[in-house]
Amino acid sequence: xxxxxxxxxxxxxxxxxxxxxxxxxxxxxxxxxxxxxxxxxxxxxxxxxxxxxxxxxxxxxxxxxxxxxxxxxxxxxxxxxxxxxxxxxxxxxxxxxxxxxxxxxxxxxxxxxxxxxxxxxxxxxxxxx
Amino acid sequence: xxxxxxxxxxxxxxxxxxxxxxxxxxxxxxxxxxxxxxxxxxxxxxxxxxxxxxxxxxxxxxxxxxxxxxxxxxxxxxxxxxxxxxxxxxxxxxxxxxxxxxxxxxxxxxxxxxxxxxxxxxxxxxxxx
Numbered sequence: 001x002x003x004x005x006x007x008x009x010x011x012x013x014x015x016x017x018x019x020x021x022x023x024x025x026x027x028x029x030x031x032x033x034x035x036x037x038x039x040x041x042x043x044x045x046x047x048x049x050x051x052x053x054x055x056x057x058x059x060x061x062x063x064x065x066x067x068x069x070x071x072x073x074x075x076x077x078x079x080x081x082x083x084x085x086x087x088x089x090x091x092x093x094x095x096x097x098x099x100x101x102x103x104x105x106x107x108x109x110x111x112x113x114x115x116x117x118x119x120x121x122x123x124x125x126x127x128x129x
Numbered sequence: 130x131x132x133x134x135x136x137x138x139x140x141x142x143x144x145x146x147x148x149x150x151x152x153x154x155x156x157x158x159x160x161x162x163x164x165x166x167x168x169x170x171x172x173x174x175x176x177x178x179x180x181x182x183x184x185x186x187x188x189x190x191x192x193x194x195x196x197x198x199x200x201x202x203x204x205x206x207x208x209x210x211x212x213x214x215x216x217x218x219x220x221x222x223x224x225x226x227x228x229x230x231x232x233x234x235x236x237x238x239x240x241x242x243x244x245x246x247x248x249x250x251x252x253x254x255x256x257x258x
Contacts, residue, residue, distance in 0.1 A: 038208050040205045042203045042205060045201070045203065047205075071254070074171045074174065074249045076169045076176075076247050076249065077169075078211075078235060078246060079167050079237070079246050082207075084213075084233070084235055084247050084249070086249045086251070088231060088251055088253060100229075100253060102231045102253070104213070104215050106207060106213055106235075108208070117207060117208050118205050118207055118213050120203045120205065122201055122203065122215070122217055124217060124229060124231070124253055125200070
C-alpha cells in the first residue's frame, strides 16, 4: 500500500505545533519569532495584543519547567490559505498535577514566513457532577 | 461602574455559539444555514468538505438527544476581520456519561451573512496515568 502524501496544511500545522512546544519547553524567549505586532493571544481568558505583550505574558508564567503531551491535533486550511490548528493535550508544570489543556493557532504566511496571528489557550477544567 | 460595551467579535462569537448549540439540540437540520460549499468540518478526526457532507455527518450522529453545557468560550478577531471562537464544554448524549468536548469555529462575513468556514470538534479524552 502506498502511503498518501501528507496534505500541506497537515504538514505545516504539525510542524508548527512541534516547533512551538519544543521552544515553549526549552527556550520560551524564542517563541517571539512566531508572532507579529498584530498577533492576539488569549491565555485563560486574558487577552494580549502584539508580540511584545504576548512575550511578556509567556515569559512571566509562573512555573520553571513544563512538559506537554499532545493527545490529538487537527489542522485545516481556511478559504484564503491560512492554517487553523487545534491541539488537545496534557501538561505538567513543575510538580503540579497533570492537567488537560486545549490550544488553537491561526497561522498565516507573511513575506514567505508562517506566523501565528491568533492563539487561544485554556486549561480543561470542568466541574463534573 | 459603567460596564464596557461588549467588543463586536465577542458579541458575534457568543451569539453564533448560542445559536449553534440551540439548533444542534433542537433541530440539527437547520445548522445547514451556517455552512457554505467551501466549509470544512473535522469531527473527531473525520474531515468533511462542504455543506452537504457536513450536514450528512451531523444528521447521522449516533444519538437521539444531546445537551451541551459551555464551560468557557473565547473569541478573537483575525487580521482580516473574521472571528475565531473556541468553546470548551461538557455534553450528555442520550443516557451516556457526561463527556468533555472542545470545538472551534472560524466565522467569516460573506454577502452580509456570517458563515462558518472551518470547524473542528473533539471529545476531551485523555489517558491520565
